[in-house]
Amino acid sequence: MKVILSKKNPDGSYDTSRFLFDGIDMYHGDLVSKILELAPADDGSRPRKVKIQLVCKQDGIDYEFVPIDDDGFHLKTTQYPGLTIWFEDNSGVKYRADRNGIISLINELTxxxxxxxxxxxxxxxxxxxxxxxxxxxxxxxxxGI
Incomplete structure (x- = not known):
């Protein structure tokens, strides 16, 4: 299973920066959206049960981003208490995470x-x-599988 992750600009061009979180003001506060594209690799494979998760690794320990409330949409980690992350589709519908912060996106990525x-x-x-x-x-x- 191969999935290609790309960052896109609002005009449809691709962002070539290797940093996912660039351009966020963590001192003064900010609300930023990043457009991401997941695509199947050109080898003809069709990844199934595609899932995503955010993990913060500090001092060799993984800290998962987990839902902060019962709705399951907004994810936080103890390492960055002032940071909240959530995901939406093109229509503005939020993706719900399970209690471990894992978001199931799509059954088959074609x-x-x-x-x-x-x-x-x-x-x-x-x-x-x-x-x-x-x-x-x-x-x-x-x-995914």
Missing amino acids: TPLTLKMWVKAEPYTLPKLVEGVVLSDISFIVW
Whole structure:
């Protein structure tokens, strides 16, 4: 199973930056959406039961982003208390995560699937201004069978 993850710009062009969370103001607060595209590889495979998860790895320990309330839409981690992330389809319908923060996207990926990742950072999510890459310890995991 191979899935290609791409970032897209609002005009449909592809964002070639290797950082998923670039352009987010973690000091003053921010609300940013990133357009992601999951597509099957060109080898003709059709990934099934495609799922995603966000994991923060610090000091060799994995911290999952898990739902913060009963609705199951908004994900948080203890490592970044002011950070909330959720995913939507093109129609604005939110994807629900299970209690472990795993989101089941689609049963069979035959064509590219576009989704939006919303990132809300409360003011002072990071206690001081940081120049350079932030949130580089967060991994976006995609898998299926």
